[in-house]
Amino acid sequence: MDFAWSDQQRELLDAVGRFASQQLNYNVIENDRDGVFNHDAWKKCGSFGIQGLPVPTEYGGLGMDPLTTVAALERLGYACKDNGLLFSINAHLWTAVTPLVYNGSEAQKKKYLPGLCNGTLIGGNAMSEPNSGSDAFSLTTTAIKKGSKYILNGSKIFVTNGPVADLLVVFATTDKTRGPDGIAAFLVEKDSPGMNVARKLEKMGVRTSPMAEVFFENCEVPEENLLGKEGGGAWPPPSGRCKDCWRPASVMRTSANKAASRSANTS
Numbered sequence: 001m002d003f004a005w006s007d008q009q010r011e012l013l014d015a016v017g018r019f020a021s022q023q024l025n026y027n028v029i030e031n032d033r034d035g036v037f038n039h040d041a042w043k044k045c046g047s048f049g050i051q052g053l054p055v056p057t058e059y060g061g062l063g064m065d066p067l068t069t070v071a072a073l074e075r076l077g078y079a080c081k082d083n084g085l086l087f088s089i090n091a092h093l094w095t096a097v098t099p100l101v102y103n104g105s106e107a108q109k110k111k112y113l114p115g116l117c118n119g120t121l122i123g124g125n126a127m128s129e130p131n132s133g134s135d136a137f138s139l140t141t142t143a144i145k146k147g148s149k150y151i152l153n154g155s156k157i158f159v160t161n162g163p164v165a166d167l168l169v170v171f172a173t174t175d176k177t178r179g180p181d182g183i184a185a186f187l188v189e190k191d192s193p194g195m196n197v198a199r200k201l202e203k204m205g206v207r208t209s210p211m212a213e214v215f216f217e218n219c220e221v222p223e224e225n226l227l228g229k230e231g232g233g234a235w236p237p238p239s240g241r242c243k244d245c246w247r248p249a250s251v252m253r254t255s256a257n258k259a260a261s262r263s264a265n266t267s
């Protein structure tokens, strides 16, 4: 079995590396110090196709398989010095875009995916709550059906991309008595009545990736924005761990190379 990259994969990885080193590495220190998200770099990534790497071409993506996607992201992480931008791309890709690809209706995919792929829209995911972290299924945000809408009430915390997001995948329970099976996901657009992206949270690292607390007070979400089905339970955010693996891997590769070249220069 041949495990080598194909010529096509190699070309993509080289192109990603060139793109990142030539176009993304400016104002990184200043932005990190001031906690500024680089909108311009985000748009450049969208134009290149980064945010749509694993998305089928009919929705505006590049249609790459999972291995090629992760390899391309690893190369991006190796060449791009803005760790916060990488973190935000990950959150967008694995906790908003991919759930939409796998669980979205045709109408939802057509409506949101092209913008999420080309850098026009920013996505995020709101599951954690002040009293619900690792034990995510204990979340208490409610979604009660009223006519053709769901009414959301509750609060979310640590929402990556929250301050800049156009679309959040929000988890809420439609029936507390059903535990995890009562949890459903909703596509909530920014500026939805009753949604308040309240406080930008300060961080010690990856500071260019903004994070917020989000409140829902009788927030109206149209029923067509239910992602997946009610009573389908809290499907695992697909490939969630993927988001946590390639970025440290690429940072480790950069560090190892720097250490090797330093040691070669001093010996």
Ligand SMILES: Cc1cc2nc3c(=O)[nH]c(=O)nc-3n(C[C@H](O)[C@H](O)[C@H](O)COP(=O)(O)OP(=O)(O)OC[C@H]3O[C@@H](n4cnc5c(N)ncnc54)[C@H](O)[C@@H]3O)c2cc1C
Pocket (backbone or CB within 6 Å): 091, 124, 125, 126, 127, 128, 129, 132, 133, 134, 135, 157, 158, 159, 160, 161
């Ligand atoms: C940089 C960053 C970005 C994030 N982005 C998002 C986001 O976009 N959307 C979102 O919804 N959330 C996000 N989160 C929140 C993240 O998902 C939670 O921090 C995580 O689920 C852990 O929850 P917690 O912080 O409440 O810790 P806790 O659940 O309180 O856990 C604290 C510690 O206790 C341990 N622990 C917990 N339960 C047990 C147990 N039963 N037995 C033994 N040990 C246990 C844990 O392993 C951990 O070490 C983000 C967090 C960070 C740090």
